[in-house]
Amino acid sequence: MTALLELSNVGMTFDTPTGRFEALKGVNLKIAAGEFVSLIGHSGCGKSTVLNIVAGLLRATDGGVILERREVTEPGPERAVVFQNHSLLPWLTAFENVELAVRQVFRKQKSKKEMRDWVAYNLELVHMAHAMDKTPQEISGGMKQRVGIARALAMQPRVLLMDEPFGALDALTRAHLQDSLMAIHAQLGTTVIMITHDVDEAVLLSDRIVMMSNGPSATIGEVLPVALPRPRDRLALADDPVYHRCRQKVLRFLYEKQNKVAALPSRPDPAPRRRQA
Numbered sequence: 001m002t003a004l005l006e007l008s009n010v011g012m013t014f015d016t017p018t019g020r021f022e023a024l025k026g027v028n029l030k031i032a033a034g035e036f037v038s039l040i041g042h043s044g045c046g047k048s049t050v051l052n053i054v055a056g057l058l059r060a061t062d063g064g065v066i067l068e069r070r071e072v073t074e075p076g077p078e079r080a081v082v083f084q085n086h087s088l089l090p091w092l093t094a095f096e097n098v099e100l101a102v103r104q105v106f107r108k109q110k111s112k113k114e115m116r117d118w119v120a121y122n123l124e125l126v127h128m129a130h131a132m133d134k135t136p137q138e139i140s141g142g143m144k145q146r147v148g149i150a151r152a153l154a155m156q157p158r159v160l161l162m163d164e165p166f167g168a169l170d171a172l173t174r175a176h177l178q179d180s181l182m183a184i185h186a187q188l189g190t191t192v193i194m195i196t197h198d199v200d201e202a203v204l205l206s207d208r209i210v211m212m213s214n215g216p217s218a219t220i221g222e223v224l225p226v227a228l229p230r231p232r233d234r235l236a237l238a239d240d241p242v243y244h245r246c247r248q249k250v251l252r253f254l255y256e257k258q259n260k261v262a263a264l265p266s267r268p269d270p271a272p273r274r275r276q277a
């Protein structure tokens, strides 16, 4: 496989007040152009740390990340990030929020009119053209995430990085956004790395599911190719044996191989009851 992005032996050790903590060790992954890859694993295993290293927001303490033959050392528009909670500026409209990012990236290449058209096009892609003049307070959580995705796409990133982008949304809104993301991925061929806790979401959207072991010293446990043809239809997949096999494999990894059931704390003795007079 010709890799667009390569993580080589990535390790991350944090200095904490109680000593050094090795969060990641020996993370190796190659991602091809146009691939949709999900990262899944138990809470605290290091998914966001991996994503932040690829985004250039954190510097790996071991190994490194190469994007198109260049080492990632800092954040850049070719690696746009969408977080779980939108990070839109509250005093700007949806249009202006996207425009701000477009100006930063394309000021020298595009005319003002071209930039405005580009902003409008990206808002149309996420079905937000009708609300482009509204501020974040005036739109729903799902709509804010759509604007966040439009802003990220408008930077024309080589890789779109998504950290639980739909985690805070209700199930129906989430399903609509997943469908939009699949359509955008099909149309633009953007390379996507997405963190999710949702096994169904991972199987529905991904070409490969990267399953991470529990920390400390977390690493990639297994990688599952999802051999389902595209376009994918969530209703048709409900009866698809390949879909169910993939789902089963991820669930097995998470709940048999990486089982993490925290012991309940012992209950303190209840205070003796006062006698009623």
Ligand SMILES: Nc1ncnc2c1ncn2[C@@H]1O[C@H](COP(=O)(O)OP(=O)(O)OP(=O)(O)O)[C@@H](O)[C@H]1O
Pocket: 014, 015, 016, 021, 023, 041, 042, 043, 044, 045, 046, 047, 048, 049, 050, 215
């Ligand atoms: N700046 C930091 N300093 C110390 N420890 C950190 C720091 N950032 C992350 N960690 C630790 O590294 C580990 C991995 O954290 P990370 O946030 O990457 O996990 P995650 O898989 O994304 O978790 P979640 O699914 O709950 O968001 C955790 O044990 C966390 O406490």
